[in-house]
Amino acid sequence: MLAVTVPSFWLADFVMGFWFVYFQYYWLPQLRVRHFSAYALGLAAAYATVDSWFMVFTQHALFTSLPALMLVGGECLLLVPHNRRYLPVFVSMTILAYLLIEFVDTVSLTVTMLLTNVHFMNTLMGNAVTLTFDSVFFTLTLLGAFSTQAPIENLVQSMLGRDVEYLFLSLMSIMMLVFSLFEYSLQALDGSVGYLVFLMGISGVLMLGFTLSAYILVQSHLQVEHTHAQLQDKRFRDQYEAELHRQVVLVRQFQHDYQNMLLGLGGYLAAHDYAGFRQLYIDIRSRWTTSNAADLTIDDLANIPKIGVRYEVYHQYLEARRLGVDMYVNTPEPLTLTIEALRQLARIVTRTFPIVLPYAAQMQPAMVSLELLDTQYDVRFQLTFPVGDHAQVTAAHQLTSTQGQLDFSQVTQNLTLDTSMVLQVKRHWGQLEIVLPKNGQN
Numbered sequence: 001m002l003a004v005t006v007p008s009f010w011l012a013d014f015v016m017g018f019w020f021v022y023f024q025y026y027w028l029p030q031l032r033v034r035h036f037s038a039y040a041l042g043l044a045a046a047y048a049t050v051d052s053w054f055m056v057f058t059q060h061a062l063f064t065s066l067p068a069l070m071l072v073g074g075e076c077l078l079l080v081p082h083n084r085r086y087l088p089v090f091v092s093m094t095i096l097a098y099l100l101i102e103f104v105d106t107v108s109l110t111v112t113m114l115l116t117n118v119h120f121m122n123t124l125m126g127n128a129v130t131l132t133f134d135s136v137f138f139t140l141t142l143l144g145a146f147s148t149q150a151p152i153e154n155l156v157q158s159m160l161g162r163d164v165e166y167l168f169l170s171l172m173s174i175m176m177l178v179f180s181l182f183e184y185s186l187q188a189l190d191g192s193v194g195y196l197v198f199l200m201g202i203s204g205v206l207m208l209g210f211t212l213s214a215y216i217l218v219q220s221h222l223q224v225e226h227t228h229a230q231l232q233d234k235r236f237r238d239q240y241e242a243e244l245h246r247q248v249v250l251v252r253q254f255q256h257d258y259q260n261m262l263l264g265l266g267g268y269l270a271a272h273d274y275a276g277f278r279q280l281y282i283d284i285r286s287r288w289t290t291s292n293a294a295d296l297t298i299d300d301l302a303n304i305p306k307i308g309v310r311y312e313v314y315h316q317y318l319e320a321r322r323l324g325v326d327m328y329v330n331t332p333e334p335l336t337l338t339i340e341a342l343r344q345l346a347r348i349v350t351r352t353f354p355i356v357l358p359y360a361a362q363m364q365p366a367m368v369s370l371e372l373l374d375t376q377y378d379v380r381f382q383l384t385f386p387v388g389d390h391a392q393v394t395a396a397h398q399l400t401s402t403q404g405q406l407d408f409s410q411v412t413q414n415l416t417l418d419t420s421m422v423l424q425v426k427r428h429w430g431q432l433e434i435v436l437p438k439n440g441q442n
Contacts, residue, residue, distance in 0.1 A: 008127040010052045015131045016101055017044030017071070019138050023097035024075070026142070027152040028090065030418075030437075031083060047071045085416070088165045089156050095172040099179060104141060108133040157340035160416040296329065303331040304372065305342055312346045313370070316353040325360050326367040333374040341379070341436060344417050348381055348434055351411045356432075360385045362403055381434040391425050399423060399430055408432060 021040040025032050033039050051067040072094055079087055112130045120126040159165035261280075268277035296317055304310040313329060320327035337345065353368075360368050363386035373380040388403030397409040412419045412434065422433045 005124060006052055006056060008124045009055060010048045011124075012127055012131060013048035013051045014044050015134060016105065017047040019134070020044075020097050020101050023100055024090070024094050026097075027093055027156060028086065031079065031086060031090065043071065043075075082418075085160055088169045089159060092165075092169045092172040095176045099175065100141070101138070102179070104137045105134055108137055157338065157416055161414075296327075301329065301331070303334045305335055305337070309335070309342055309346045309349065312349045316349060316357070319353065320357055320360075320368065323357050323361040324366055325357055326365070328367070328369045330369070330371045335372060335374050335379060337379060337436075337438065341417060341438065344415050344419070345379065345381065345436055347415065348411060348419075348436070352381075352383060352408070352432065352434075355406055355408060355411075356383060356385050359404055359406055363388065378435050378437045381432075381436065383432045385430055385432075386428060387425055387430040391428075391430060393423050393425055397421060397423060399425065406430075 018040050021043050025036065025040075047067055047070075050070065054067055072091075075094075076087060076090065079090060108130055112126065112133060116126065159168060264280050265277060268274070268280060296314070301310045301313060304313060317327050317329065335342075335345075356368060360366055365386060367386065369384040371380075371382040371384075373382065387399065388401035391399060391401035394400050395409075397407065397411070399406040399408075408421065408423060412421055417436060419437070420435045422435075424431055424433075
């Protein structure tokens, strides 16, 4: 930035600070606060004021970076209480935001200086024109990067709590170090078009390097997710086909037994042996067992995405039928979640039903009801099940009755998305509700 007067310096800091904060949270919407634009404007104004004060009252070069460090440090401190796990990714996005605004700003400065002159750039009007170009370029950058928002969000969510997030942070730190070294090495050309051209070139190379690196990471991540989904699809499909084969065998066996029953009953009728007919009928009825063929098919779960959740729900349905528990699934609206959120929902299903099904198998009626509700801001997992006598919620995630105890404290443990859980009992029924926010926060 070129600024020689305090008003122009403050204005440049304010505009660039706003875009810097905006790009920090662009790929981390779960960390945004309410009225985010006002929040970004407030941070930018505070940063511009402190940086202008340092410019006026300090002359040492080391102090010029203190306002930026104070800004980023304050943001990191705000994340510590509730979003500590996002710190490595947030620092990576902060470095990306800095490199991005430096690249766009040098492009704007270079174009303006080539069209005008250095004297015009040192005026308040020249600074205002440059900042206008900056804002236009930043807006165009946002429109161009819009298609990358969902893949980067999925990548960020998948990196949380894993070593790869520190690898990503190391990559961004190296890029930041290289950019800083080149920037300081070009100080001899400061104030000239050559300085801006070289700075624009190196920042452009770094942005290209980040783009290629991020593309490779995203593609690798998507390939791993695709492979995992295929393996899970095959596993549950094999289970479904095995269950279907077992039902076909039972139907064929019933067909054979049914023919023998008719021949036997017909023989007694032909011989007018009504006592034998009655006894055979009683014997048939005493050996008769109802079919345990699944009433729910995988096609009935079309509103649930295949990746992760659909086959996990159907797997739990088959487990419920094996235990003699009737399970009903209701999904009134198609689920619209990111890949990571679907993975979290699948984990909730996997962890919840092994707790509830053995308990529900002891109750009358032995049944559970699963309802998945998709709202504008979250997806609600509601599981309703029968409870024993004197059932009550003894803790936030525990339920006790004369028939036993249910402990759901481990269901949402170690999930990367912030979830909320409500356990309640009404008469002879209990309900577990887990809210899975779409934007990663409640």
